Amino acid sequence: MTDLTIRNLTATPLELKLVERFDGQPVKNGGDNRMGNITSRITGIFNSSSVAPNVTPQGDARDRRDVSIPLPCFGNTTTDVKAADPNGREVVRLTFESEGHRYEVDVPTSSRRSTVLKKLDDGPREFTAVYVASGSCLSIFSSANLGSWMQELRDDWPLSALSIPGTHNSPTCHVALPSVRCQAANVREQLDNGVRFFDVRVQTSPDNSDLILVHSAFPISLTGNKYFHDMLNDVYAFLDANRSETLIMSLKREGTGKGTDQQLSKYLRDRYCGDGNRWFTEPRIPRLGEARGKVVLLRRYGNDESLNGEHGGRGFGLDTSEWPDNCDDKVTGGPGLARVQDFYEMDQSHNIGKKIDLARAHLERAGEPTCPFGDPAAPDHLPFFVNFLSASNFFNANCWPEKIAAKVNPAIVEYLCLNHGEAGRGPNNLGVGDACTGIVVTDWVGLGGDWDLIRCIVGWNARLQLKQ
Incomplete structure (x- = not known):
């Protein structure tokens, strides 16, 4: 497994504080992609990319590690955290801190789409993450309205x-x-x-x-x-x-x-x-x-x-x-x-x-x-x-x-x-x-x-x- 890279593509400094590892269970794609009776059926635009597969965590964390990895604004940080197993058998849960508040995301997620980081307290910020499995890279964006x-x-x-x-x-x-x-x-x-x-x-x-x-x-x-x-x-x-x-x-x-x-x-x-x-x-x-x-x-x-x-x-x-x-x-x-x-x-x-x-x-x-x-x-x-x-x-x-x-x-x-x-x-x-x-x-x-x-x-x- 390769090391996880995190790109903080926001104007807010972040720090990775906690890494947890779970057994993962692949899930099938969902959603209705009907386009009418004239256009052809396709199964969603991300199916031809290496954006994260659909995986959901199972049970309790089997490994937990406290870390302190600063993620500067628009920085590209290669961590010593191993990326999740690419075969969909593992989920890595990451907890970030910003301005004293904590946010959490699973990598990969249960969806091929972007994921809004979960707030663990009353933090004022909104962050969105996209995980690209081919590059073992998690990119974090500000969640614009x-x-x-x-x-x-x-x-x-x-x-x-x-x-x-x-x-x-x-x-x-x-x-x-x-x-x-x-x-x-x-x-x-x-x-x-x-x-x-x-x-x-x-x-x-x-x-x-x-x-x-x-x-x-x-x-x-x-x-x-x-x-x-x-x-x-x-x-x-x-x-x-x-x-x-x-x-x-x-x-x-x-x-x-x-x-x-x-x-x-x-x-x-x-x-x-x-x-x-x-x-x-x-x-x-x-x-x-x-x-x-x-x-x-x-x-x-x-x-x-x-x-x-x-x-x-x-x-x-x-x-x-x-x-x-x-x-x-x-x-x-x-x-x-x-x-x-x-x-x-x-x-x-x-x-x-x-x-x-x-x-x-x-x-x-x-x-x-x-x-x-x-x-x-x-x-x-x-x-x-x-x-x-x-x-x-x-x-x-x-x-x-x-x-x-x-x-x-x-x-x-x-x-x-x-x-x-x-x-x-x-x-x-x-x-x-x-x-x-x-x-x-x-x-x-x-x-x-x-x-x-x-x-x-x-x-x-x-x-x-x-x-x-």
């Missing part, structure tokens, strides 16, 4: 300095063709569970400002058109109830409609995005305080010339209209706006490995810079690092969105727990700055209530809190 996680962060941080979870083709949770549907949860569920970047595609008509939600040439629902204005009502309701939060929305024109980018831009300005109390439409990356309670417009379409005079002649919306296609790392949007990984063409299922490698490399790039906050000589912001975990092949059922997510999502959870933010552990051996993840754009999160990938992304914002 996913519905309002931005309230913990300072107003003057630029949005590009944050670790932001997003979704690809965000409203595509309806019954649809399996190559079209990309999400398990609806828009409000995504927002309530921490998603703060939406990728939205709309179909435009030359004579009607009603915008139909689409994915490529297809409507997102087989039971009738879904409309942009209805989706916005859900977004506004969330932001009204959570004024500390913001949402970055990428908008692109797709579908079979005959409308143009220029017509779309005028519809958005005149009907949807013109309210400055609801939208941030200046062509610059805002600071969090400016964007709270609003939707930040990131446009993947060209503006009509009539909008060039907006905001003192600077234009309307963050301009990424020259979006790089099928890329591994490309810059878009003028100087310093965005660096994009959006490799999406899957020829064969083995290309999923390439996708995972590209996503890991972009996470490492995003973690390298240090936010220039407080340095008057530095630029106002970092670029957005936009990292799409999504890919698809319409003609290959093994490469439909949910099949790719079943492999990519757990691989990224493991990377965030084992390697991200650790010098020398990234694929290109880059340095580590603030360890931001950038904007990580996902498919099929929330399946069966599983939001662990989102929780791991949000958790990395605790690194910024050390600078506050």
Whole structure:
């Protein structure tokens, strides 16, 4: 058995105080993973990863040892504690202390998902742990309230300095063709569970400002058109109830409609995005305080010339209209706006490995810079690092969105727990700055209530809190 490594990925020092060992009993997976009669059945995203097996402790502890192992903030500590037997015959119970209070967790747990540490007294903190069996590593995150996680962060941080979870083709949770549907949860569920970047595609008509939600040439629902204005009502309701939060929305024109980018831009300005109390439409990356309670417009379409005079002649919306296609790392949007990984063409299922490698490399790039906050000589912001975990092949059922997510999502959870933010552990051996993840754009999160990938992304914002 190997030694257990513990990563304290919180802004709170911890100390391991007690180690107990129990006989373990493997348990079968549970849960209902039905996705409707159109999409295929899979058994949960963690089944393709080495995140901890399901094991429950039996009887009394057969070994108990008091220890004193300090776990500094964002430290990676290899202990002399042997990891649990990998065959599921053992459970190690760990007791931690923080600010005089104690917390407990079993490793591995009775679930493949993350586990909230049990409070042994009235401690004020909440911690969440993910155990990656392949690395014998327990990663501990601060348990953010996913519905309002931005309230913990300072107003003057630029949005590009944050670790932001997003979704690809965000409203595509309806019954649809399996190559079209990309999400398990609806828009409000995504927002309530921490998603703060939406990728939205709309179909435009030359004579009607009603915008139909689409994915490529297809409507997102087989039971009738879904409309942009209805989706916005859900977004506004969330932001009204959570004024500390913001949402970055990428908008692109797709579908079979005959409308143009220029017509779309005028519809958005005149009907949807013109309210400055609801939208941030200046062509610059805002600071969090400016964007709270609003939707930040990131446009993947060209503006009509009539909008060039907006905001003192600077234009309307963050301009990424020259979006790089099928890329591994490309810059878009003028100087310093965005660096994009959006490799999406899957020829064969083995290309999923390439996708995972590209996503890991972009996470490492995003973690390298240090936010220039407080340095008057530095630029106002970092670029957005936009990292799409999504890919698809319409003609290959093994490469439909949910099949790719079943492999990519757990691989990224493991990377965030084992390697991200650790010098020398990234694929290109880059340095580590603030360890931001950038904007990580996902498919099929929330399946069966599983939001662990989102929780791991949000958790990395605790690194910024050390600078506050």
